[in-house]
Amino acid sequence: MSDIDPRIVQLLGSEAQELLTYSAQGFVKEHLHxxxxxxxxxxxxxxxxxxxxxxxxxxxxxxxxxxxxGFVSVLPVDQGIEHSAGASFAANPLYFDPENIIKLAMDGGCNAVATTLGALASVSRKYAHKIPFICKLNHNELLTYPNHFEQIMFASVSQAYDLGATAVGATIYFGSEDSDRQIVEVSEAFHHAHSLGMVTILWCYLRNNAFKKGGVDYHSAADLTGQANHLGVTIKADIIKQKLPTTNGGFTALQFGKTDDRVYTQLTPNEKSVGHPIELTRYQIANCYMGRSPLINSGGASAGESDLADAVRTAVINKRAGGMGLISGRKAFQRPMNDGINLLHTIQDVYLDSNITIA
Structure with missing residues (x-):
C-alpha cells in the first residue's frame, strides 16, 4: 500500500487499509473476464x-x-431531462450550452461523453470525430404530474447513427410496472444499434416504491442490482452501468422472487453487517457474465465537499472488484469547470495506478 498514490490513500481516509488490501473470497479473480x-x-x-x-x-x-x-472514464449528462435542467445546471449555468459538456469531457480526459440526442446533435460536426459520442435514447422526464417511473424513447438508433455516435445508451427501470415495455423497446433498439456497428450501454436501474422497507433502500442491494445486470446482458448490452451496491438481501427482506442462501453466505461473504463493498460489487460483475459485459459504476449525486473522496472510494471499489471504470456526471459538472476536470482526473488516477490491483 505504501507505493499507492498518497493522495488516493488520504482521500480514502480510515477505509484506506481495508479497501486497498482486501482479498475477495466470493468469486476469485481468476474466474473473471x-x-x-x-x-x-x-x-x-x-x-x-x-x-x-x-x-x-x-x-x-x-x-x-x-x-x-482497458479502463474507461465517461461523463454522462442527461440530468437536464431526468432531474430538470434548472435543478441540474443552476449551480453552473454554462452547462445549459451543451458544447461545454463536450469540452468538460475532452478537457477532463474522458473516454467518451454520454448525453442526449439534442445535445450531441447541436455540436456533432465539430466534435463527433474528436471524442466518442454515446447517445442516450430514452429518458424519464419529470414534467409529467404526478411523476412516474417510465423511460420513454426520445431518440431513434438511426438518429444516433446519423450524428456520428459510437454507442447508444438506454435505461430500463427493472421492477417498475412499465419494465416489460422498456425491456422490449431497448432490446429492439440494441439489436438495431448492433446492426449499424454501434456499442450498446444499459443503465440497469431499479424503480419500485416497494423496494424500500424498514428504513433500508434496496434499490442498491447487491442481489437485486445483480439480477438487473443479468437481465441487461441477456438483451446484449455490451456495457452495464449500475449503482455501487450499498446493501444486500433485497430478495429476502422484500420476500419476493427467488434466491439462494449461498448468495449471501458464499458468494457475498458477510464479514460486515451488509457485506464488504468489493464482494457486493463483484457479485454485480459476476451477473454480467463474469465480466464479459463489463461493469461501470455510476458516480452518484453531488454531495459537495465530500465528492472527491466519494468518487475515489467508488473508483477503488469498482477497480478492485474487477469493473471497467466509472461514469460520473453530477460530481463533475455541478462545480466550476476546472474543479470538475480535477475530479475526473483524480478518478482516472485510480485506474492509472498499477499498485491498485484486483482483489
Missing part, C-alpha cells in the same frame, strides 16, 4: 459482434487519459 489493454481481442472477439462494433468498442478504450489501459 477482467479489463485490460487486449479486452476486445481476449473477450469480445469470439462473440457474434460485428467488426464495426468491435472497432467502436476499441475506439472508446483508445481515447482519453485511460486510453489503452
Amino acid at each position: 477482467l479489463p485490460g489493454p487486449a479486452f476486445v481481442d481476449r473477450v469480445l472477439l469470439n462473440s457474434d459482434r460485428s467488426p464495426q462494433v468491435l472497432r467502436n468498442f476499441q475506439s472508446i478504450l483508445s481515447h482519453g487519459r485511460l486510453r489503452n489501459t
Whole structure:
C-alpha cells in the first residue's frame, strides 16, 4: 500500500487499509473476464459482434487519459431531462450550452461523453470525430404530474447513427410496472444499434416504491442490482452501468422472487453487517457474465465537499472488484469547470495506478 498514490490513500481516509488490501473470497479473480489493454481481442472477439462494433468498442478504450489501459472514464449528462435542467445546471449555468459538456469531457480526459440526442446533435460536426459520442435514447422526464417511473424513447438508433455516435445508451427501470415495455423497446433498439456497428450501454436501474422497507433502500442491494445486470446482458448490452451496491438481501427482506442462501453466505461473504463493498460489487460483475459485459459504476449525486473522496472510494471499489471504470456526471459538472476536470482526473488516477490491483 505504501507505493499507492498518497493522495488516493488520504482521500480514502480510515477505509484506506481495508479497501486497498482486501482479498475477495466470493468469486476469485481468476474466474473473471477482467479489463485490460487486449479486452476486445481476449473477450469480445469470439462473440457474434460485428467488426464495426468491435472497432467502436476499441475506439472508446483508445481515447482519453485511460486510453489503452482497458479502463474507461465517461461523463454522462442527461440530468437536464431526468432531474430538470434548472435543478441540474443552476449551480453552473454554462452547462445549459451543451458544447461545454463536450469540452468538460475532452478537457477532463474522458473516454467518451454520454448525453442526449439534442445535445450531441447541436455540436456533432465539430466534435463527433474528436471524442466518442454515446447517445442516450430514452429518458424519464419529470414534467409529467404526478411523476412516474417510465423511460420513454426520445431518440431513434438511426438518429444516433446519423450524428456520428459510437454507442447508444438506454435505461430500463427493472421492477417498475412499465419494465416489460422498456425491456422490449431497448432490446429492439440494441439489436438495431448492433446492426449499424454501434456499442450498446444499459443503465440497469431499479424503480419500485416497494423496494424500500424498514428504513433500508434496496434499490442498491447487491442481489437485486445483480439480477438487473443479468437481465441487461441477456438483451446484449455490451456495457452495464449500475449503482455501487450499498446493501444486500433485497430478495429476502422484500420476500419476493427467488434466491439462494449461498448468495449471501458464499458468494457475498458477510464479514460486515451488509457485506464488504468489493464482494457486493463483484457479485454485480459476476451477473454480467463474469465480466464479459463489463461493469461501470455510476458516480452518484453531488454531495459537495465530500465528492472527491466519494468518487475515489467508488473508483477503488469498482477497480478492485474487477469493473471497467466509472461514469460520473453530477460530481463533475455541478462545480466550476476546472474543479470538475480535477475530479475526473483524480478518478482516472485510480485506474492509472498499477499498485491498485484486483482483489
